[in-house]
Amino acid sequence: MSERLATIASASGLHARPAALFAEAAGALDIEVTIAPKGAPEDDALDASSILSLMTLGAAKGDEVVLRASGDGAEAALDSLVTLLETDLDAV
Amino acid sequence: MPGRVIGNIRHMPPALAEPPVGEQLSDSVTAAQAIAGLKEAAATVQSDLRTRAATASPEAKAVLDATAQMATDSMLLKGANKLINTGLSAERSIWESGETVAQMLITLGGYMAERATDVLDVRARIVAALRGVPAPGIPDSADPFILVAEDLAPADTATLDPAKVIALLTTGGGPQSHTAIIARAMGLTAIVAAKGLQALDAGTEVFVDGAAGIISTSPGESERAAVATWLKNAEALSVFDGNGVLADGHLVPLLANVGGGKDAVKAAAAGAQGVGLLRTEFCFLGRETEPTIEEQVTEYKAVFDAFGSKKVVVRTLDAGADKPLPFLTDASEPNPALGVRGYRTDTTSPGVLARQLSAIATASEGSEAEVWVMAPMISTPAEAGDFAAMCAEAGLSTPGVMVEVPSAAVSSEAILGQVSFASLGTNDLTQYTMAADRQLGPLAALNNPWQPAVLRLIQLTVEGSLAEGNNKPVGVCGEAAADPALAVVLVGLGVSTLSMSARSLAAVAAVLKTVTLQRAGELAKLALAEPSAESARAAVREALPTLAELGL
Numbered sequence: 001m002s003e004r005l006a007t008i009a010s011a012s013g014l015h016a017r018p019a020a021l022f023a024e025a026a027g028a029l030d031i032e033v034t035i036a037p038k039g040a041p042e043d044d045a046l047d048a049s050s051i052l053s054l055m056t057l058g059a060a061k062g063d064e065v066v067l068r069a070s071g072d073g074a075e076a077a078l079d080s081l082v083t084l085l086e087t088d089l090d091a092v
Numbered sequence: 093m094p095g096r097v098i099g100n101i102r103h104m105p106p107a108l109a110e111p112p113v114g115e116q117l118s119d120s121v122t123a124a125q126a127i128a129g130l131k132e133a134a135a136t137v138q139s140d141l142r143t144r145a146a147t148a149s150p151e152a153k154a155v156l157d158a159t160a161q162m163a164t165d166s167m168l169l170k171g172a173n174k175l176i177n178t179g180l181s182a183e184r185s186i187w188e189s190g191e192t193v194a195q196m197l198i199t200l201g202g203y204m205a206e207r208a209t210d211v212l213d214v215r216a217r218i219v220a221a222l223r224g225v226p227a228p229g230i231p232d233s234a235d236p237f238i239l240v241a242e243d244l245a246p247a248d249t250a251t252l253d254p255a256k257v258i259a260l261l262t263t264g265g266g267p268q269s270h271t272a273i274i275a276r277a278m279g280l281t282a283i284v285a286a287k288g289l290q291a292l293d294a295g296t297e298v299f300v301d302g303a304a305g306i307i308s309t310s311p312g313e314s315e316r317a318a319v320a321t322w323l324k325n326a327e328a329l330s331v332f333d334g335n336g337v338l339a340d341g342h343l344v345p346l347l348a349n350v351g352g353g354k355d356a357v358k359a360a361a362a363g364a365q366g367v368g369l370l371r372t373e374f375c376f377l378g379r380e381t382e383p384t385i386e387e388q389v390t391e392y393k394a395v396f397d398a399f400g401s402k403k404v405v406v407r408t409l410d411a412g413a414d415k416p417l418p419f420l421t422d423a424s425e426p427n428p429a430l431g432v433r434g435y436r437t438d439t440t441s442p443g444v445l446a447r448q449l450s451a452i453a454t455a456s457e458g459s460e461a462e463v464w465v466m467a468p469m470i471s472t473p474a475e476a477g478d479f480a481a482m483c484a485e486a487g488l489s490t491p492g493v494m495v496e497v498p499s500a501a502v503s504s505e506a507i508l509g510q511v512s513f514a515s516l517g518t519n520d521l522t523q524y525t526m527a528a529d530r531q532l533g534p535l536a537a538l539n540n541p542w543q544p545a546v547l548r549l550i551q552l553t554v555e556g557s558l559a560e561g562n563n564k565p566v567g568v569c570g571e572a573a574a575d576p577a578l579a580v581v582l583v584g585l586g587v588s589t590l591s592m593s594a595r596s597l598a599a600v601a602a603v604l605k606t607v608t609l610q611r612a613g614e615l616a617k618l619a620l621a622e623p624s625a626e627s628a629r630a631a632v633r634e635a636l637p638t639l640a641e642l643g644l
Contacts, residue, residue: 015203015204016203020157020158020161023161024161046167047166047167047170049166050165050166050167050168051158051161051162051165052162052165052167052168052193052197052211053165053166053167055197055200055204055207056167056193056196056197056200056204058200058204
């Protein structure tokens with residue numbers, strides 16, 4: 001299991017368009033990635049490719065989240081998703 | 093709603109029935125098969141939505157793309173799969189899973205709560221796909237068509253694309269229903285409360301004349317010629333020069349009904365000579381709590397600024413009945429149209445109206461507009477007096493009342509003794525005079541502002557103003573003002589200004605220009621003497637051949 005900590009950079013938080021772009025990117029991967037607020041139990045982690053899960057997570061700008069994945073390519077996949085979370089997608 | 097078109101009809105699919113509570117998987121289907129079927133249905137819905145998004149307008153595309161993404165969302169489908177594994181049918185499972193997700197979003201509030209509607213829409217589409225029936229909502233079609241529906245829900249009208257739907261025919265709703273109001277605002281050819289529509293097969297070619305209320309099959313040469321004439325006239329009828337005047341030079345200012353700043357900018361561009369009705373509740377609708385004074389000032393000022401130094405008549409909050417507001421109205425009233433609505437909410441929720449008046453006064457100080465303020469649902473001179481006092485307290489100098497309740501029409505002399513002007517809200521005045529709910533199709537014949545009893549109450553209101561002696565203006569701001577034939581009658585009854593959807597200004601102006609004040613008075617007498625709404629309308633239309641020539 002690989003883990004990464006990321007800070008939400010989008011001005012509107014992980015809502016609307018930023019959430020849609022992130023869910024799409026996570027869904028395009030061959031491995032399953034989960035997302036959870038920093039400090040939350042691993043069992044409560046949500047599917048990162050689910051736009052509805054991301055919306056219910058309600059992460060705001062500056063919030064820290066933990067991404068988890070395992071298997072081949074997990075490290076590279078997580079790196080790319082962290083980059084996405086740490087970009088202000090509202091400004092793109 | 094005027095307009096002549098020829099096109100093929102398509103029926104609005106019936107509303108999707110909720111899968112029965114506890115509906116079980118059928119014996120021939122395993123849970124695994126049902127889960128696979130659900131996944132397939134979700135993928136079909138997603139690809140349909142993506143296809144539609146590809147050709148949609150930018151705003152519609154954003155909504156369709158977001159909805160498409162939700163269709164195969166793991167949270168939605170996993171929730172359903174769990175329920176399928178307990179033995180529930182796929183339809184019931186996705187229904188309940190969608191409900192759970194939507195509730196979760198509603199609890200989060202704000203932007204998330206707004207997305208709950210998309211989840212419920214996706215859920216209905218997946219159930220329709222599972223059942224093999226057409227998706228609910230306005231049918232999708234590559235070619236423009238004439239839409240046939242029982243009635244449209246507000247959510248349907250929001251997605252109505254005028255490039256696709258060239259005319260609207262409904263079996264329900266009266267001429268004053270919200271569907272009719274929206275069709276008029278969009279300039280869409282429409283006939284409401286029409287009979288025999290269900291007998292028409294999808295794809296049938298029909299001719300529709302919205303003004304005359306004619307729907308005919310197998311259109312021929314004469315119908316094609318009528319459409320051509322309309323198209324030629326429509327161009328002239330879409331331009332208003334900003335000067336409402338009769339043939340003899342008598343001025344009848346034509347104003348617009350607006351719901352906010354955007355509307356106001358459009359109305360000003362359409363030549364409106366001011367705003368005769370600013371529906372302030374549209375700034376409040378969908379709110380859980382009262383907007384702050386600052387928010388209100390911004391909203392009102394946007395409208396004032398669109399009209400420079402012209403007149404803007406602001407109607408204070410008209411909540412209740414078909415426009416409930418959680419912080420003002422009691423949804424459990426057995427008879428909301430006769431309940432605590434309009435001005436009456438000041439007795440149950442004191443303070444909201446005073447704060448609104450103060451916001452209007454502040455917005456008015458910062459603008460050039462001539463601001464008048466009126467209260468809806470006034471029934472007695474005492475209420476009018478109380479409202480005038482509140483306006484004076486807020487520093488607003490031109491208080492008025494809506495005349496919608498028959499008692500206000502009958503006692504207009506005493507009421508106008510308390511305030512500076514009156515504005516007839518013919519939609520509600522008709523529903524209360526005839527004791528007929530505006531929204532009910534079966535009562536559409538009663539719910540018609542051409543009813544001679546309604547015309548008589550309008551006349552009484554004008555007579556009250558004359559008796560009061562200070563020449564206080566009586567205008568009309570209901571849908572009646574947008575009917576060019578009825579507009580002539582209203583002017584003949586002594587009404588001084590007419591306020592309507594901006595779309596109707598040009599047509600009303602074109603007809604008013606052809607009559608003198610004396611002729612309008614004769615036509616009003618003609619209408620008042622008729623025994624029914626139908627015969628009153630027919631008599632006036634026959635005496636005004638301009639209408640048929642213009643296709644109005």
